[in-house]
Amino acid sequence: MNAEIEELYQEVILDHSRRPRNFGELADAAVRVHGDNPACGDEIHLGVKFDAGGGLQDIKFTGHGCAISQASASLMTMKLSGKNRAEVMEMLQAFHNLVTDERSEAPKTLGDLVVMRGVRKFPQRVKCAMLAWRAVEQALEQGTGEASISTEPA
Numbered sequence: 001m002n003a004e005i006e007e008l009y010q011e012v013i014l015d016h017s018r019r020p021r022n023f024g025e026l027a028d029a030a031v032r033v034h035g036d037n038p039a040c041g042d043e044i045h046l047g048v049k050f051d052a053g054g055g056l057q058d059i060k061f062t063g064h065g066c067a068i069s070q071a072s073a074s075l076m077t078m079k080l081s082g083k084n085r086a087e088v089m090e091m092l093q094a095f096h097n098l099v100t101d102e103r104s105e106a107p108k109t110l111g112d113l114v115v116m117r118g119v120r121k122f123p124q125r126v127k128c129a130m131l132a133w134r135a136v137e138q139a140l141e142q143g144t145g146e147a148s149i150s151t152e153p154a
């Protein structure tokens with residue numbers, strides 16, 4: 001990847017960490033998930049509302065932590081809003097590949113999320129990038145109520 005593109009990616013990440021999109025409490029959330037990444041000190045609180053078909057109608061988050069964790073959450077909420085379950089799981093897998101697999105070509109469906117691909121060079125940051133995604137995975141699994149997840153094994 002050339003330096004110019006890397007710089008551009010950096011800018012997008014900083015922009016999303018400073019001015020996160022879909023940031024705030026989701027008043028009528030069906031499920032709320034608290035995500036913790038103790039290795040870095042990142043926290044994400046995710047609220048999700050489902051549509052009649054079980055897809056993600058609305059998704060918002062609050063939290064604090066490193067730029068990678070917050071930008072990943074911000075970009076993720078933009079990407080997953082309005083997506084059905086299968087699309088969400090597909091994107092989760094594609095994103096995980098993007099941040100872990102050197103050989104992974106970024107599928108077009110990921111859109112702006114491609115800016116996170118630099119994380120693959122820093123294995124300790126993968127948990128930061130995946131935190132919001134693990135939270136949304138838990139939200140889908142649980143469907144209702146409250147949950148907590150951690151990137152560290154219990």
Ligand code: ZN
Nearest residue numbers: 040042066128
């Ligand atoms: Zn972090």
